[in-house]
Amino acid sequence: METVEELVDFLERALDGRARGRVVDTGEAWSIVRRAGVIPDEAPDFRQTLDADLAEYGFALLDAGLALNALERGHTLARRAFETSGRTFENLVRNGDLEDPQRGFHRVMAAAAYHLGSYAAIAYALLRPVDAEDQNLNTAxxxxxxLMLRDLGGVQKTARAWLLDDRHQDNAISERLQGPDDDRDAELALILISCVCRALATFEFALRIGVSDFVVESREILSDALALAAEAGMSSLWWVIRLTLGLLDDLWKQSLHMVIPSNPPEGALDTYADMRTVFIASLFARDLAEVELWPSQIDAARRAVDPADDLVVALPTSAG
Known part of the structure; x- marks a missing residue:
């Protein structure tokens, strides 16, 4: 396992604008000029391996960013890695071939990377027009x-439908594996998707009631699934699970349950605890749940509950 120093050294070199032959800038130009994945005849020549170079670079930054964030949460270089990785995967999606089976997966990677880099609004914009069937997305x-769109009702509904499907029950999977036509990889994929569904349903419940024990349970489910995906060599699901783990950590740490003090400050009303509960529940119940604060809001929120503290807050656009 790399140390913080090793990861910092790698990212400093990888995030140099000249890295990989200016692959990010070249990728942006490439994605802008093409139409449905086709480069016009009059366009400049781009290297034949550009799409593979972009994917490799994006995954490398994601890997290092997640590793660094796990060792030192909120490290500036980790956030830069996530943002640059998001741009890289976005280049693979923008104006791409609509029939590309990896298009949806790369879009999810881009959005998750942006989200981890604290660019949730960009992630939202990338995902809002997505049609799951059109983008070839699996249930995980x-x-x-x-989750990234804060459609928590949709998370619960989708996860519940998957987990209650007879084909996804343990005994059904076991029977198929023992049959003559067993497809071990397909059944392992079903198991991993079930793990993600179960973990996210559990996390949704944690956000609903504000109990961290369920966050721990979600992480344990995903950690076991991550190990299984690695052992089975299922790279796409491995990435989905790993990114989900990272997102859960960030969402919970920035959630209203964690940011708004549970104990009333000195001089607060006796009804503080009840008002806090109602406030959080009312935001959670919206069609697009508001369950966390953006980084620019967190310090202001912590001070705002103190009746003895007067402050004027300036926040970025859309962060009010």
Whole structure:
């Protein structure tokens, strides 16, 4: 496992604008000029391996960013890695071939990377027009998309439908594996998707009632699934699970349950606890749930509950 110093050294070199032959800038130009994945005849020549180079670079930044964030949460270089990775995967999607089976997966990678880099609004814009069937998304990816869109009702509905499907029950999978036509990889994929659905349904419940024990349970489910995906060599699901783990950590730490103090400050009304509960529940119940604060809002929120503290707050656009 790399140390913080090793990861910082790697990211400093990888995030140099000249890295990989200016692959990000080249990718942006490439994605802008093409139409439905086709480069016009009059366009400049782009290297034949550009799409593969972009994917490799994006995954490398994601990997290092997640590793660094796990060791030192909120590190500036990790956030830069996520933002640049998001741009890289976005280049693979923008004006791309509509029939590309990886198009939806790359879109999810881009949105998750932006989200981890604290660019949730960009992630939302990338995902809002997404049609799951059109983008060739599996159910784990659909649940992750709905989590990033804060459609928590959709997360619960999708996860519940999957988990209650007779074909996805343990005994049904076991019977198929023992049959003559067993497809071990397909059944393992079903198991991993079930793990993601179960973990996100559990996390949704944690956000609903504000109990961290369910966050721990969600993480344990995903950690076991991550190990299984690695052992089975299922890279796409491995990435979905790993990114989901990272997003859960960020969402919970920035959630209203964690940011708004549970104990009333000195001089607060006796009804503080009840008002806090109602406030959080009312935001959670919206069609697009508001369950967390953006980084620019967190310090202001912590001070705002103190009746003895007067402050004037300036926030970025859309962060009010």
């Amino acid at each position: 990816e659909i649940c992750l998309v709905r």
